[in-house]
Amino acid sequence: MSVQALRMPGSAFGRSHVHAVAGCYFVASFAALGLPPYLTEILPELGDRGARWAGVLYVVPTVFGALGAPLWGRLADRFGRKRLLLRAQLGLAVAFLLAGWADSLATFTVALVLQGILGGTFAASNGYLGAALEGVALSKALTLMQGSARAALVVAPIVVGSLSGWMSPQRQYALLAVLPLTAALLLAALPEPETVRQAERKPVTASEETPTVSLNALYALEFAFVFSTVISFPYLIQLVEDRLPGTSPALSGVLFALPHLCYLVTALKVHSVFQDRPRTGLALGFAGIALGLAGHGIAGSLPALIAVRLLLGAGLTLGLVCLSVLAADCAKGRAPGGMFGSLEFFSKAGAVAAGVAAAAGSVRFGPAAPVLIGGAAAALTATLLPTLHLRTRWSR
Known part of the structure; x- marks a missing residue:
């Protein structure tokens, strides 16, 4: 860079x-x-x-x-x-x-x-x-x-x-x-x-193409994204042990880390591809999260678990990068401290809601429940994304 x-x-x-x-x-x-x-x-x-x-x-x-x-x-x-x-x-x-x-x-x-x-x-x-x-x-x-x-x-x-x-x-x-x-x-x-x-x-000129979601829509997307991803964290090791008995702690740790490693390797490249179309990237990200988490519910072998963790990593990367683009866009003309403080509130609220849902779902339905709940939340958000308010200034 x-x-x-x-x-x-x-x-x-x-x-x-x-x-x-x-x-x-x-x-x-x-x-x-x-x-x-x-x-x-x-x-x-x-x-x-x-x-x-x-x-x-x-x-x-x-x-x-x-x-x-x-x-x-x-x-x-x-x-x-x-x-x-x-x-x-x-x-x-x-x-x-x-x-x-x-x-x-x-x-x-x-x-x-x-x-x-x-x-x-x-x-x-x-x-x-x-x-x-x-x-x-x-x-x-x-x-x-x-x-x-x-x-x-x-x-x-x-x-x-x-x-x-x-x-x-x-x-x-x-x-x-x-x-x-x-x-x-x-x-x-x-x-x-x-x-x-x-x-x-710099003043924003009419020649700049700037896709923008409303601030309230950004907060809702942040909450939904954090909820659908964090919900899989607390019980992943238990799910791996349930699917692959005898798995070493080291291997379980690698499986946990795979989506985050995907972000570290590909985030800047994804940013260069989707910086002008973050809404599309975000929709693909939620779809990837939904498919990846749904795959956790049926993966029964190590290669299958690696594949669904990588798919989740692709969705995680697309979502995080495109939310960063949208947040930067929303910050224009606003006091950044207040905006990012409020954004953090919705992010942490999503994490707390995910923890509660993961605990309740795991107790009632077993260790696969959190990933299925998160996948359903991500699929619903991907479906509703086209209805969110979008203002676009097109360059002429």
Whole structure:
């Protein structure tokens, strides 16, 4: 990717700044993404011998993050996006330190609540980028941010598992608090983006072809996308074991990671193909998710599971990239902090709804239920997508 591809014309805010923001999100999200799968090991040490609260505590940061995201976004527009991004990183560090040294279930729960309220680094990072960039440059930056999230989701659990032989997962919260602290120090050297944006903003001309969904439609699509994809996460390992008894944990982990690896390998290429037709790409993405998840319900061999995971990865990549393009388009002329904060609310709401539906469906119908529910949701969204409001300015 060239420097110009991630820079507003004439701006000092370029590729190095975008990569710095994405890199800081990657390192700061390690504990947030890598440690929750180990709650069943952490909670017995805090008095919950059967880890009965693991499912509830898994979504506590997400719930409180959703509630806080719109407020933090509006405060960023008022007081400065860099300042609020630094606040998010420092807030994570405080929450991780408290979680790492908690000596009771109540204290640990408070730490997770604070992680949700004080964190929000993804929305804060996107709001920061939205103030500095627009159009294709912003959509590419958002695509890179999603790549950072996918990479952390793949790498963090592996690193945490490797460290578990030397340090308990709970104490790793305290150790990993150094990462958001380091990220805050790095981000302190970046410019306040608002001054760059005001100086370099280009007026949108009639010659630019800009497909746009309404903001409410974007929120609905974000919720539906997150719901239909995240619902398959919690019980995938159980589904693999049900279909392929005796599968090693390492192989199960690879199967879990395959869709995210697809994104890392192909996202920028998909962006170049669909940046001018995100609505088509999004429809294909939801269709791929629907078919991939439906395939999980019938796949009974390792090659079949690999194939449906790759199909899900193709849908995941198309959906994430095209949602980034639509979000960048909706950000034009809007306060980016408030918009991306609200978008994060609907994203996290979709994740919480997916967790509840996955738990209920799995208990009632077995480990295949979550993927079938997610597939049905994706198919319904793909069907309804043509009815969503679309405004298009055609170049003449």
